[in-house]
Amino acid sequence: MKTRIFRIIGGAAFVLLAALQAFAGPSLIGNKNVAGEKIDATSLKSIFLGKKVAWDGAGRITLAVLKGGPVAEEFLKGAVDMSVSAFNNHWRRLAMTGGGTAPKSFEKEEDLRKFVAETPGAIGFIDSANADTSVVVLTPAP
């Protein structure tokens, strides 16, 4: 009986740890050519809402976003104070009325990271556990 309880507790702990490991928190990533750009919370919001379209010295900004999931929800809530649904509607409205170029959207973080790494001026977000040296991790000033 005791063995069974330990197995259940052990299994639950494993699932909990796996869940925690699966989502370490969002990281803002960029192409290496934007490493020298100054980003703060205000400019980050302007970038993801399509109000700021060019870097100071790194050309046009290309946005890359995840289509959904907890990483996208947490990042967009923090960066632009919107849910994924509200963010998508914001960009649908802009793209369909001539107000902006829609972000590139990705299902998989690996694909988003690869796109950012290969696209000058690109910026996006992924789970921090999935960031690597192919991109720069950006930390907006408060």
Place this chain on the structure above:
Amino acid sequence: MNKISSSLGRGRAVSAFLLSAALAGLARGAVPIGDSNVQIGGFFSQGWLYNSDNNYPAQDKGGTFDFREMAVNVSTTLGSHARIGAQAFAQRLGALGEDKVILDWAQLDYNFNPLFGVRLGRVKYPKGLYGEALDLDVVRPYVFLPNAVYSPVLRDFSASFDGAMIYGSWNVAKSSIDYKFFYGKIPVSPQKGVSEFYNDSGGLYAAPGVASINIKSVTGGQLTWNTPVSGLRFVYSYSFFTNLASDGPFAQYPVVNLHFNFPRLSYNTASAEYQWKSWVFAAEYQTTGGDYDFQIPIAPASKGKYGTEAWYVSASRRLNDKFEVGAYYGDLKDRYTSNGYHSYQHDLAASLRYDLTEHVLFKIEAHRIEGTYQVFDTVRTTNPSPKESSTLFAVKTTLSF
């Protein structure tokens, strides 16, 4: 004749539905073409309307499939700051639109920085919360935006203008203020929905109606305050037309021409929207108005006043990934004429939206409409004896890509 027209309408509707189904399999969202910066997007919708008593907003008493919209847009970036794009659009609302393809917007946009940008060409007309997104089913649960402020009959009059716009955004503490100022001209013609306002029986012009309409200019601006309160924004929009002029056979004596002109006709719209969790609350108040003069040969010119007052409140809630519900109450009335129920329109609406996939949605909506203001009786939309109240049902499916 009506039977033939009805059959054609059903035939087009079936074709449209099949096209919609075919495209649904291809839809993947607005995407770049290869490695280029070219993006393509668009939508296609097909609906069905039924009104119990009046032909409003189209010839829909007894049901009609003559209710659809479609658009395709292409855009690309030029260098770091410029963007160019265009959208073709077609619609049918009863006898309006006739599925003719028009240029909805086509513009060159140069964004110097977040504070200042310029758009040139055919530019979307900013008015109220949703004026630039009149056709975007995908961003709302409603089939029709509140008619009091966003008349579907005036879609072709309110969608875009030819001219220039400056725009930008200031960050002020924890809020921001977006601005847009514009000047241009709205392309109009007797074939467009706006002419229904002139062609109403007992009005200015004899059948078949107004022969020419022109606008000298439209000037306006919009300020949006994105407040420090999460999800709360206030919008104020103002615009005015100069010399909105029309000519046609005078209703009383069709052999003579009636010239009718608004030297200045203005729109004032104050709006608020609050997005809270899965809810969206909105309210808008709008007045329109201006002095007009009209003249027939060998008679002195006469003058008068025209104006409307309108408001609505709405609430919608996203229930889950699939379902969204919404409701609104709108009130529209004539500011200068009191003629019983012919001078107002009260509209209570309830909507249900179902998202089949990311790109395909369905909507169903019911309206209880009291009053017959702007329920026109024209050659294209007949209402010889409009009823005081009516019930409107609308069903619509939209594919966006």
